[in-house]
Amino acid sequence: MKTIRILMIATALAANGAVFAHTDEPQKVKSAKKSISTEEKGFGREGDPKQVSRTVSVDMSDKMRFSPASLTVMQGETVRFVVKNSGKVMHEMVLGTMQELKEHAELMRKHPGMEHDEPYMAHVAPGKTERIVWQFTKSGEFYYGCLVPGHLDAGMVGKINITKR
Numbered sequence: 001m002k003t004i005r006i007l008m009i010a011t012a013l014a015a016n017g018a019v020f021a022h023t024d025e026p027q028k029v030k031s032a033k034k035s036i037s038t039e040e041k042g043f044g045r046e047g048d049p050k051q052v053s054r055t056v057s058v059d060m061s062d063k064m065r066f067s068p069a070s071l072t073v074m075q076g077e078t079v080r081f082v083v084k085n086s087g088k089v090m091h092e093m094v095l096g097t098m099q100e101l102k103e104h105a106e107l108m109r110k111h112p113g114m115e116h117d118e119p120y121m122a123h124v125a126p127g128k129t130e131r132i133v134w135q136f137t138k139s140g141e142f143y144y145g146c147l148v149p150g151h152l153d154a155g156m157v158g159k160i161n162i163t164k165r
Contacts, residue, residue, distance in 0.1 A: 037119055042097055043142040043162075046119035047078035047135040055080045060124065060146060062087035064154035072161045075139045081132040085124035091146050091156070095120040095134060098157075101145040105152040112149050139164045 037046040058081050059067045073079060083093045094101060108114060122130035136142075139162045146156040 040137065041120065042100075042138065043095055043120075043140075044134055044136040044138065047080075047133040049080065049133050051078045051135070052080045052133060053077050055082060057082045057084065058093060058144075058158075060085050060087060060091040060093065060156070062089055064146070064151055064156040066093070066144065066146075066156065066158040068158065070159045070161070072163060073136050075136060075162050075164050078133065078135040081122070081134070082129060083122040083124055083132065084129045085126055088126050090123070090125060090148055091151065092121060092123045092148060093132065093144050094122075094147050095132065095142065095144050095160075098143050101143055101147065101152060101157070105145070105147045105149075108147050109149050136160070136162045138162065 036048055039045060054073075054077065056068075056071060056079055060083065061067070081093065085091045094104065096104070120132065120134060122132050124130045142160045142162060144158045144160065145152045
């Protein structure tokens with residue numbers, strides 16, 4: 001009985017620190033410094049903030065558009081995206097291939113309260129600003145989209161062309 005009580009308390013405490021993504025709930029402030037992930041995605045990897053070669057400001061609006069709508073980046077370049085939500089509803093910027101964005105958007109329709117926090121995502125409350133630092137290690141055509149249910153379908157997507165050096 002004592003073991004069950006301890007497990008229940010531990011579970012409640014662990015669940016208390018969750019980050020709410022894809023909802024209108026405020027995000028938990030990231031206070032601890034985290035290490036940079038070495039996980040390589042098809043469209044690059046988390047960038048080192050000390051190695052940023054360029055900063056790009058991205059605005060998201062309730063017109064379901066990103067500004068700018070397209071970017072060109074050199075392969076190997078590390079970009080800091082400063083992502084501002086100028087709208088009145090929750091928006092996000094998620095980097096990936098078009099197929100990945102569409103699959104993730106479908107998952108979000110089925111599970112709108114799904115929680116996650118990845119280095120290629122910025123969940124931005126109305127009037128707030130977040131940042132993504134990303135290194136584009138492969139050339140090709142990639143995208144950024146808002147995966148809040150219905151937003152990608154409404155055209156909230158931008159294109160990134162990665163050119164070889």
